[in-house]
Amino acid sequence: MKMAEISKVLVEGDQALLKQFAEEVEANHQITIIKHPGRSLVMAKTRDSVSRAPFYIGEVLVSECTVSIDQVYGLGVVMGDEPEKSYHLAVVDAALLAKLPVTEQWMERLVGAKAALDEKRRWQHAQAAKTNVDFATVEEFGDDKR
């Protein structure tokens, strides 16, 4: 699983798992907080369908934290006022970048968390799909009635 995908599972998945990962790192390594969790902004850049060039749609309020483990920096950035979550994400990011032994046990649980997230997304898709519609013109509707 790529790092980008892991971060998605950790942000959107069960928060207990993220906390558990961070605690496993904390139990075995010295964590130095470089930048305490705090609020900041991320500018959202998106694409214009006509010109196919990017433009800024607006900013997003995020919580952000930076830590280091054995001189390896980890960054946690997450939407909303989530200081603890940004700290946990930073710890996990540093642990993964430092390839700490503790992370070797994580993949199976991450795969499980991703499967749960995928199922949630498929449920949400089914919820929207309940409103699928086939519009017919009045003439066609009349044909059906006949």
Place this chain on the structure above:
Amino acid sequence: MAYVTVTGGQTAIQEAEKYVKYMRIGQAETILDLNAVQGQLRLLIDKVMSEGGLYAPDEAALALKQSEGDVMEAAFLLRAYRSTLPRTHVTSTIEPDDMRVIRRISSSFRELPGGQMLGPTVDYTHRLLRFSLRKESTSDVQEFLEQYLPNIAPAHTVTSMPKVVELLREQGMMEAKLADVDEEPFDITRERISYPAPRSARMQMLARGETGAMCALAYSSMRGYGIVHPTIGELRVGYVSMYVPHPFAPEDPDRALYIGEMLVTEVESINNFKQSNEGKPVMVLGYGLTIGQNELKAISMAILERSLDTVGTSPAQDEEFVLTHIDCVESSGFVSHLKMPHYVTFQSEIDRISQSQAHYDSKDKTSSIAKDAVTEGAMEHV
């Protein structure tokens, strides 16, 4: 124009603040819970975030509570709050084509690859006051959920939905899709705008414009004060994933950090044809994309974006006119400033009109000098 500071009234101002607080909560039986505001007034929250230019549902709910439901004041509070925070990242380019769609309709084609999905909408229901909501309770909610949720089972797959305009492109009815460009966009929050504006600045200004102002201008174009009256090729509402490049591997998309997903509304409109570069008549795309579910604004954006590329003398075709008048913080701020003390400037107007009247009374009332003096006074006021 010069300004003169006024002072005094500190006690009165403090009492006015208390009076506002009394009006807000002094007679309330229950205090407005922010979770309730955020959860049950979602379209209002979306509007405040979109016009404030900041995706922050919790803070939008707080701003609405503080402003007693005044949308422009709430947008102003968000805009003011964002100015106190550092900007630490810019997302990787969000591709709206990859949206997790919850609503998708087309008024151009009945049958679309992937189908039409009404999603959360009241477009086809009776829009009458539902008096039963007066006594809506948590047990009603529970009862609804018990009936609604068991009927939804996870889909086997999430169906992908190609864009409707691709159908037109395949038939040669619309110009070919341009190649993606990855230039740095103009940022209206950091750079001073001048006209003609870069397209990215125009899109950013439209994206955080005020819904009512944009709707009015788009409506004017459709009514004949302009030439844009499109068909909706596709309207989508859904969630887009946001990633920031990892600072230690900024060029590697696989190392990007996911920060969350944002609800957006996207409109691709189909407009009257023009000649392509080869001279062939083709239809023209218009585009709107806004924060939150705000379909009126996204459609208006698509109309105005297109209208600003047409030539004419109508307000909706004038870039500076449209873009400088749709920002709710600027327009409401300027109109509201008239409430602030203007004692010195007004006293000077009194002095001028007194002089003009004295001059008028001392001369022949039909003389051009007297007329000029009065006209000058009136012009000064304007």
